[in-house]
Amino acid sequence: MEHDTHAQHDTHPQHEVHAHTHDTGGKVAWSMAAQATLHCLTGCAIGEVLGMVIGTAFGWGNAPTMVLAIVLAFVFGYSLTLRGVLKAGVDFGTAFRVALAADTLSIAVMELIDNGVIALWPDAMDAQLADLLFWGALAISLAIAFVVTTPVNKWMIGRGKGHAVVHQYHH
DSSP states (O other): OOOOOOGGGTTSOTTOOOOOOOOOTTOOOHHHHHHHHHHHHHHHHHHHHHHHHHHHHTTOOHHHHHHHHHHHHHHHHHHHHHHHHHHTTOOHHHHHHHHHHHHHHHHHHHHHHHHHHHHHSTTGGGOOTTOHHHHHHHHHHHHHHHHHHHHHHHHHHHTTOTHHHHHTTOO
């Protein structure tokens, strides 16, 4: 069952927790996987850019800057999911567990690819905020991470994992 819209949920009260499952039978639309990946990319990009900007602005070395960027990517990635699940009226503990289940693999793959591309890109790790190389390498690495992570999310959603878990809490 493909689930691209939530129009049928408009009749639910604002704060009612609505848990339901989607029997995808392993069939998931690429658009659904891309949407889940875009959601993940948004949080990752916010954290990644903020971490790189902070580390670069303070003149930190490559390793601490990369660690900060990765930590912030996870924080912002989880935060975006938490926000949506908490809106469904779920308690924080449950919402946190849902965010961990929904986003951990997706963020990890995205960060591995994104940071791997930047680490392997000649001179990208030494680029400064004012350098086109800094922003160009970051944008291209995030785009590559999106392309690689989308099939991962499609596979996870098809098995009732990843962002399929989050959809159980839409209202």
